[in-house]
Amino acid sequence: MIFEYAPAPESRDVVDIRPSYGLFINGEFVDGSGTPFKTVNPASEETLAEVAAATEADVDRAVQAARKAFGVWSALPGSERAKYLFRIARIIQERARELAVLESLDNGKPIKESRDVDLPLVAAHFFYYAGWADKLQYAGYGTTPLGVAGQVIPWNFPLLMLAWKIAPALACGNTVVLKPAETTPLTALLFAEICQQADLPPGVVNIVTGAGDTGAAVVGHPDVDKVAFTGSTEVGRLIAKSVAGTNKKVTLELGGKAANIVFDDAAIDQAVEGIVTGIFFNQGHVCCAGSRLLVQESIAEELLSSLKRRLSTLRLGDPLDKNTDIGAINSAAQLAKIRELSEAGEAEGASRWSPACPLPDKGFWFPPTVFTGVSQSHRIAREEIFGPVLSVLTFRTPAEAVEKANNTPYGLSAGVWTEKASRMLWMANRLRAGVVWSNTFNKFDPTSPFGGYKESGYGREGGRHGLEAYLKEIS
Amino acid sequence: MSIPTASSNASLRASLHGLPGVDRVGADARAAGLGTRSIKTSAKRQAIDMAISMVDLTTLEGADTRGKVRAMCAKAVHPDPTDPTVPKVAAVCVYPDLVAEARDVVGSSGVKVASVATAFPSGRSSLEVKVADTAMAVAAGADEIDMVIDRGAFLSGDYLKVFEEIQAIKEACGEAHLKVILETGELATYDNVRRASWLAMMAGGDFIKTSTGKVQPAATLPVTLVMLEAVRDFRDREGRMVGVKPAGGIRTTKDAIKMLVLVNETAGPDWLDPDWFRLGASSVLNDLLMQRQKLTTGRYAGPDYFTLD
């Protein structure tokens, strides 16, 4: 019997989007000096709002506000800073649905994910670091904040990346100037309102919207003591170069090309789920996505047929529909990049497969896609696609799996699927990656340090380790 | 995996322990994820009617009487006497001594009569008694037999005993369909649930069923998920379709709809049919009827408007 799920859209009435937004500087929304830009719903290409663009002068105002606030904020007892952060965490929980809907509208991710993954993690992150604010002396990294943190975040998890940046910075006594991504500024601006509701002292959090030049102004500002960036390795490189010779402390969370390794003794059904979560979660717009499936040759055929069957059940469409598994690609530019690399995959001789999957007429969409017959030398096995595209390779022995997994300039994450514990640990030891998910994938928690090896960046976010980026080294 | 000759515990063990493992946390997460599907409006109406038509309306109490069974059977045929568009349920499920009574009421309505047998619910008796129990129920007119496996034998690794018992009961069933109750609440691990599912299918069971309803936990979503994966894989490898029946603990429309979503996205639409999927339950029927009425009238329903039988 065919069982069709009727549309089950989450109501967008819960969020009130203003026609235009200013910059959030010194506790107030102010006009920007640049030419305002539009942010669109990638699922419909409808304009959601007009957003101010911060110029170098605007960024300077924001940094000045943050510098001024630093004196006040860093002088507060940790327990008082903690209470502000707890308060913010609570308001996030209270307004979680509103934030989730806004995130899905602006980003294109399924409401299921913004509601069940992003928002709970955002609130949890603030709760977690709130608790550290008055316990820094026990963490082992000293207790002296750095000053003003310039933070630039990507569009794939707009509010979650904001939380990863702002919560530890504030807990340690720093103030921040944060630039959200150009295509997803709205939840950051709603967060600014939350800061107002929480009575956070003006200037502790400043949000400057804009494109790459705004980001460069934040990173390059001479009065910024700390640079935190999440985004592409390409931009990360530029930032690393630009801070050379300065005293700015830097943490970078960059790209990845993770191997998800499935052994012949794996729990197959869960491995299939892990592969799906690994690459199709958030449309594959995940730096730690399991974009390279390394499957043991002896079970490759069986696993692929299970995987394909499973992919046929994925529901692509309206991000606000509660049953949507795959939402929209965040932007036309990103869609073009995914298409370009996928075409390269075909041209290089890999076989391309997607389930029958009608795409909506408007908006930016890409079907879940699997490439088989992929070699290590193919571009789709080496370059980060940042989309719902899986490259499948095979291996014969554990040593070969490790060799192939590590054969990349990246080193953010890896997955291992085996029911044999000693083999799992053997693999985990040898994989050059900052996060190893064994018999699971794409799990995140505020208590758990996250970050890369090699060209995936440096520094850790989350956990006790996450404090180190925002405190002066003990000398 | 091909069907082994089942000549020894060793060969059965090799087959069953050669099945892929089940990671409990992953299976729980997948079931919970499917549990968040939002089934609304037309889909909900379809799901409610589908669920009603899949109910095995059950009474398995020491206090069951002829009167109680007759009333339940009447309700099985016409779940809502005020609304003829409500489908009949799939079957009634009773103890063997009440099969004749049930048969009498359901008649040729199309509602099947199922009977538990084999020293239900513990299964602690000799094979002779179990076969006799089964034969009696079949002779009294049962269309379906819900047997219990010997969990003690299974847990002690005596797979051959379980296998041969199922074969013997299958033979005693004759034309009647055999549902094999695994009593998953006593099997402790999902690995065991998968192995027991395969053992039951290899021995010839027509259905695999989670629970007797006398042991907790019973028909949880993840256990049902694992069993649905088993019947899916079994058809892939052996070409034979086996049905699935979660039983015990399904009380609300929401519970029932989650089960249907699980079937739809795990074993697939082929199983969305009363011939291949059943819900062993009793109280869920009234909740389904109340929800159905709400969809029709637009008003929330009250229990006083539905019969208690």
Add this chain to the structure above:
Amino acid sequence: MSERLSVRKTYKLYIGGAFPRSESGRSYAVTGAKGEFLANASKASRKDVRDAVTAARKAFAGWSAATAYNRGQILYRIAEMLEGRRAQFVSEVAEADGVSGKKAGELVDAAVDRLVWYAGWSDKISSLRGSSNPVAGPYFNLSTPEPTGVVGIVAPPMGPLFGLVSVIAPVIVTGNTCVVIASERAPLPSITLAEVLATSDLPGGVVNILTGSAGEMAPWLAGHMDVNGIDLTGADAELAQKCEELAAENLKRVLRPNGKTDWAADPGTGRMTAFLETKTVWHPIGI
């Protein structure tokens, strides 16, 4: 009867456990604090840098996989061997720095003690830098430090032994391998140290020592795509900035020069943690 003519030592490079001359065939005259000729040292080239990186990479798998206990034992062994050649180091340090024998002796002793101190860290740094993370779900979650990989070191120009030991030990004790550019001014103790390393059960390639021009070699090291981190302690501001820019190409971990380091002070853990990664492993907990 004339005084016996001494047999001088030829100072070469230390690469992959061997003592080659520079492939370039170059050498330069090393003078003491008073300007007197001490010896000719090899003047290593960019190709020597390349060979040293290859050797360090080759040694990384084995060294990083050695037990922490084993690495600690080997560092302690280095201290023992250094102590055994104390007289030779005292004389070299005295000549290089123009200090008294007593002062040189103190510096050599400090170097030995520093090695012993770091040796003890091998199996303790993990418990300090690792963590068990109480995630909100049924998962075992553990973070442990791991060595970054191949680390380039621009050794401090001052402190030809004590400074040198103070930058090498923290890098290798955690399992990294390294390529060291020795003090250009006073390279001789570094090659004598290499002789100690070569006889201390330290696998060849774990430490590679190059003598010559830091200004010439450091940029090659900083720009090398198979080097994972670089310690610029011995670079001047201009060289450090240039190297940091080059290091950005493959996102090397950079330890910037920190003014004038007081080697006698408690070194803290910073020199170790600068070249440690944190790996977090997740695994479900279930039956």
